Amino acid sequence: MFSHIMIGANDIEASKVFYDAVLGTLGCKPGILSINPTGQTRYLYIHDNNMFIISEPINNEPSSVGNGSTVGFLVPDEDTGNAWHQAGIDNGGETCEGPPGIREVKKLMGTNMYLAYLRDPSGNKICALKRMS
Numbered sequence: 001m002f003s004h005i006m007i008g009a010n011d012i013e014a015s016k017v018f019y020d021a022v023l024g025t026l027g028c029k030p031g032i033l034s035i036n037p038t039g040q041t042r043y044l045y046i047h048d049n050n051m052f053i054i055s056e057p058i059n060n061e062p063s064s065v066g067n068g069s070t071v072g073f074l075v076p077d078e079d080t081g082n083a084w085h086q087a088g089i090d091n092g093g094e095t096c097e098g099p100p101g102i103r104e105v106k107k108l109m110g111t112n113m114y115l116a117y118l119r120d121p122s123g124n125k126i127c128a129l130k131r132m133s
Contacts, residue, residue, distance in 0.1 A: 004051040005071055007124045008063025012041045014092055014121040015054045019045060021087040022118070022126070023052070025080060026073060065123040072127045078102075078114050081128040085116040088126075093118040096125060102132060 009015035020030045023045050031043030031054065040056040052071075057063050075081040078100075085100045100116030114130040 002050075004053055006042075006053040006055055007071065007120075008057045008122065009054045009120075010063050010122045012043070012054065012056050016043050018088065018091045018093055018121050019043070019052075019054060021091040022084055022093070023047070023073070025084040025087050026075065063122050065125070070117075070125045070127050072129050075114070075116075075128045075130050077130060081114050081116045081130055084128045085118060088118040088120070092121040095119075097127075100128070 016031050024030070026047065028045050028047040031045050034042040034044050034053075036042055036055070036058060038058060040058055040060075042053055042055040045052040073084070075084060082100055085095065089095060095117065096119050097115070097117035100114070102112055102114050104112055106112045112132040114128075114132060116128040118126050120126060
């Protein structure tokens with residue numbers, strides 16, 4: 001369904017440090033530098049046939065946080081989710097939506113879920129998710 005996900009970054013290098021650490025916990029290699037034809041810096045993260053991109057906005061305006069938007073990353077287990085969350089905190093992110101842990105949502109979603117939420121250095125909300133039995 002998706003070809004890629006791209007989010008804006010106001011401090012592209014701080015965001016690269018953050019995402020290198022966070023996505024590194026999921027086995028992703030550091031971001032690959034790509035300069036857009038109009039001069040904006042981007043970093044591409046390619047892993048398991050997925051692509052996640054951080055970019056300076058092409059219109060040269062500040063990036064803004066999508067109100068109500070969250071980018072979710074699958075994690076294989078709670079330990080990886082906790083490492084993902086800690087890597088984010090250690091590299092300029094902030095926790096949000098409460099501490100990481102299992103959310104009792106089986107009645108609503110059909111399964112409980114492990115969730116860990118962060119705000120990246122530009123304020124984008126991201127989440128690590130593991131569906132439980």
